[in-house]
Amino acid sequence: MSSAQSAGKTFLDRLATGDFIISDGATGTWLQSHGLEPGGCPEEMNASRPDLIRQMAREYFDAGSDMALTASFGGSKFMLGKYGYANRVRELNRLAAEHARSQAPPGRFVAGSVGPTGEFIEPLGTVSEAEMLDAFAEQIAALEEGGADAVVIETMFALEESKLAVKAAKENTGLAVIATMTFDKGPRGFFTMMGATPEQSARELADAGADVVGANCGNGIEAMLDIARQMRAATGAPMLIHSNAGIPGIRQGQIVYPETPEFMAPRFRELAEMGVNIFGGCCGTTPRHIRAISDTLRG
Numbered sequence: 001m002s003s004a005q006s007a008g009k010t011f012l013d014r015l016a017t018g019d020f021i022i023s024d025g026a027t028g029t030w031l032q033s034h035g036l037e038p039g040g041c042p043e044e045m046n047a048s049r050p051d052l053i054r055q056m057a058r059e060y061f062d063a064g065s066d067m068a069l070t071a072s073f074g075g076s077k078f079m080l081g082k083y084g085y086a087n088r089v090r091e092l093n094r095l096a097a098e099h100a101r102s103q104a105p106p107g108r109f110v111a112g113s114v115g116p117t118g119e120f121i122e123p124l125g126t127v128s129e130a131e132m133l134d135a136f137a138e139q140i141a142a143l144e145e146g147g148a149d150a151v152v153i154e155t156m157f158a159l160e161e162s163k164l165a166v167k168a169a170k171e172n173t174g175l176a177v178i179a180t181m182t183f184d185k186g187p188r189g190f191f192t193m194m195g196a197t198p199e200q201s202a203r204e205l206a207d208a209g210a211d212v213v214g215a216n217c218g219n220g221i222e223a224m225l226d227i228a229r230q231m232r233a234a235t236g237a238p239m240l241i242h243s244n245a246g247i248p249g250i251r252q253g254q255i256v257y258p259e260t261p262e263f264m265a266p267r268f269r270e271l272a273e274m275g276v277n278i279f280g281g282c283c284g285t286t287p288r289h290i291r292a293i294s295d296t297l298r299g
Helices: 003-016 028-032 050-063 077-081 086-103 129-145 159-172 198-207 221-234 261-273 287-298
Strands: 067-069 109-114 150-156 176-181 184-186 189-191 212-216 239-243 249-251 254-256 278-281
Touching: 028 050, 050 067, 050 086, 050 287, 067 086, 077 086, 077 129, 086 109, 086 129, 109 129, 129 150, 129 159, 150 159, 159 176, 159 198, 176 198, 176 239, 189 221, 198 212, 198 221, 212 221, 221 239, 221 261, 261 278, 261 287, 278 287
Parallel strands: 067 109, 109 150, 150 176, 176 212, 212 239, 239 278
Antiparallel strands: 184 189, 249 254
C-alpha cells in the first residue's frame, strides 16, 4: 500500500469507528482579511506568501480542527488559466498541500480543496468530458503528491462535473474522496444552480464512488440543517457539512457575515445528532467559529 493509500485509509478508518472529524473554516475570506487583494489569485499565494498559507492552517489546527483544507480551490488549469498560471497546476497544488501538511499535528488530516472549473461540459459548454477529467486528475494528483490525505470536491453546482472529479480522484490517487454540492432555496425547496436536489445529489455522488457526501457554502447553519436532513434521508454514506456564517451583508462599506460562533456552535450539535460526520465552516467562518464548534462537540 502506498503512503497516499494508507493516509486515505486512515482517514476513512477514523470515520468507520464512529468518531467525528472537525474540519476548518473559511479560506477565501480568511485570506481576504489577511491581504488578498480583490481579483487576486489565492492559489498563487502558495508560492509568493507561503508564510501566510501556513499561518492559516496553523490557526485552524490550533482552534481544534482535525482536518484543514488546502488553498487550492481554484487550482485547476481552467481557473488558473484566467490569471495566466495554467502551466503551474502541479506546482501550486503541491505547495498548497505541503503548507497545510507542515502545520498538521500528528493524527490530524489535510484535505485538498477542489472547486468548480468554471466551465461547462459539451454540448452545454466547450469542454469535453475527457478534458475536464484530465484537468481534475492533474490537480488532484498534485495534491496527493504534496501530502493530502483526502480530497474535498466542493461548492459544485453540476452533478456531472462533480462526478467527473470523483472519477479522477478514484482512478488516479489513493485519497479518500469527499464531494459536496451548494444549494439555493427557492419556492419548491433546495436545488443546485443546475437543478439537482439534496436527495438526488447524495444518492448520485455516493453511487459515483464518493466516500463522503455533503453540502457546503451558500447558506447559514439553519438552512444547512434542513439540507443535511434531506441528504441523510437519501443515503447512509458519511456526510460533511461546511456552513457559511450566514448570508453576508454590507455594513459601513464592509462585507459582514452575521452568524457568530455562539449562534452557530449549538446547531452543530443538532447536525451530530442527525448523523453528520464531518463539521466545519465555509465563507465568513473563522478560527473562533471552529473553536466554538470544537468546544461544543467535544465538551
